Amino acid sequence: MAILVLGGAGYIGSHTVDRLVEKGDKAVVVDNLVTGHRQAVNKNAKFYQGDIADQEFMRHVFLENPDLDAVIHFAAFSLVAESMTNPLKYFDNNTAGLIKLLEVMNEVGVKKLVFSSTAATYGIPKEMPIKETDSQEPINPYGESKLMMEKIMHWSDLAYGIKFVALRYFNVAGAKPDGSIGEDHHPETHLLPIVLQVAAGSRDKLKIFGNDYETPDGTNVRDYVHPYDLADAHILAVDYLRAGHESTAFNLGSSKGFSNMEILKTAREVTGKAIPAEFAPRRPGDPDTLIAASDKAKTILGWNPQFDDIHKIIATAWKWHSTHPNGYEDGR
Numbered sequence: 017m018a019i020l021v022l023g024g025a026g027y028i029g030s031h032t033v034d035r036l037v038e039k040g041d042k043a044v045v046v047d048n049l050v051t052g053h054r055q056a057v058n059k060n061a062k063f064y065q066g067d068i069a070d071q072e073f074m075r076h077v078f079l080e081n082p083d084l085d086a087v088i089h090f091a092a093f094s095l096v097a098e099s100m101t102n103p104l105k106y107f108d109n110n111t112a113g114l115i116k117l118l119e120v121m122n123e124v125g126v127k128k129l130v131f132s133s134t135a136a137t138y139g140i141p142k143e144m145p146i147k148e149t150d151s152q153e154p155i156n157p158y159g160e161s162k163l164m165m166e167k168i169m170h171w172s173d174l175a176y177g178i179k180f181v182a183l184r185y186f187n188v189a190g191a192k193p194d195g196s197i198g199e200d201h202h203p204e205t206h207l208l209p210i211v212l213q214v215a216a217g218s219r220d221k222l223k224i225f226g227n228d229y230e231t232p233d234g235t236n237v238r239d240y241v242h243p244y245d246l247a248d249a250h251i252l253a254v255d256y257l258r259a260g261h262e263s264t265a266f267n268l269g270s271s272k273g274f275s276n277m278e279i280l281k282t283a284r285e286v287t288g289k290a291i292p293a294e295f296a297p298r299r300p301g302d303p304d305t306l307i308a309a310s311d312k313a314k315t316i317l318g319w320n321p322q323f324d325d326i327h328k329i330i331a332t333a334w335k336w337h338s339t340h341p342n343g344y345e346d347g348r
C-alpha cells in the first residue's frame with residue numbers, strides 16, 4: 017500500500033511526506049511547484065511534477081503506482097486576502113481541481129481521500145471553542161472554496177463510495193525540529209514567519225493588523241498547531257479510512273488561544289531579539305477569535321499532539337528561519 021500526497025512540496029505537505037517516510041510508509045508526491053519547493057520533499061519519496069487538474073498526467077501517476085490506495089490532498093491556494101480579490105482562482109484551483117481529481121480517482125478505483133479543509137469554513141463563530149457541528153458560513157472565498165470541497169466530497173461518497181476525511185486546520189506554525197524544512201511562501205503573509213523574518217533581519221518591522229478587536233488585549237486570538245502534529249493527524253486519518261470507517265470531518269488545533277501580541281512577546285523571548293512592531297489597520301476578513309475544539313480528533317483518531325506549547329512551536333520555527341533567512345533560496 018502507498019499514499020499519494022498531492023501538494024507534497026508545500027509547507028504542510030512536505031512535513032507530512034517527511035513523517036510518512038520516517039514511519040517507513042511509501043509516499044508518492046505530486047506537486048506543480050507553483051508555490052511548493054522541490055528541496056522540501058524528502059528524497060526517499062517518489063516525486064512527480066505536474067498539476068492535479070491534468071487528468072492525463074494523474075492517470076499516468078496512478079497507473080505507474082498500482083499500490084496507491086489512498087490520497088492526501090494539500091494542493092490548494094490558501095490566502096484569505098488574495099481570495100477576496102481573485103475568488104475565481106480559488107474556485108478553479110481548489111474546487112474545480114477537486115472535481116478533476118475525483119473523476120480520475122473514481123476511474124482508477126482509489127476511493128480514500130484525506131484533505132485540507134479549514135477553520136475559515138466556519139466564518140464568524142457564534143461560540144468558542146468551535147465544534148465540528150457548528151454552522152459553516154464562510155466570510156471569504158477561500159473558506160467558501162473549501163466548504164464547497166467538503167460538500168462535493170459528501171455527494172461523491174454517496175454516489176461513488178469515495179470515503180473522505182476533511183481536516184479543518186486552525187493556524188499552522190512551526191517547522192521540523194532540526195530546522196531542515198519549514199515555511200516559505202512568496203509573498204509571505206502569515207504572522208509567525210513575518211515575526212521571525214523581522215527577528216532574523218530580513219524584514220524591517222511587524223505590522224499588527226488591528227488592536228480594537230473584542231479580545232483581552234484588542235488583537236486577534238488564534239489557535240496554533242504544529243505541522244508535525246497535523247501530519248500525524250493525516251496519517252491517522254488514512255488509517256481510519258483503511259479500517260473502513262465512515263467519512264467525516266475533524267478540527268485540528270491546540271484548543272488554546274494566543275493573541276497576536278502574545279505571539280510577538282513569545283517570539284521576543286524565544287529569539288532574544290527586539291522585533292520592532294507597530295499597530296496597523298485591521299485586515300479585511302479576520303474574525304476576532306478562532307479556537308478549536310479538537311476532542312473529536314483525539315477520541316476518534318487517537319490524535320495526540322506533541323507540540324502543545326507555543327514556546328516549543330516558535331522555537332522550531334526559529335530554528336528554520338534563523339538558518340534560512342531567505343527560505344529555500346538559500347539552497348541548503
Ligand code: UDP
Nearest residue numbers: 205206207208210223224225236276299302
Ligand atoms: N497578522 C498581523 N500582521 C501580519 C500578518 C498577520 O497582524 O503581518 C495577523 C492577522 O491579522 C491575524 C493573525 O495575524 O490576526 C494570523 O494571521 P495569518 O495570516 O498568520 O493566518 P490566518 O489567520 O489568516 O490563517
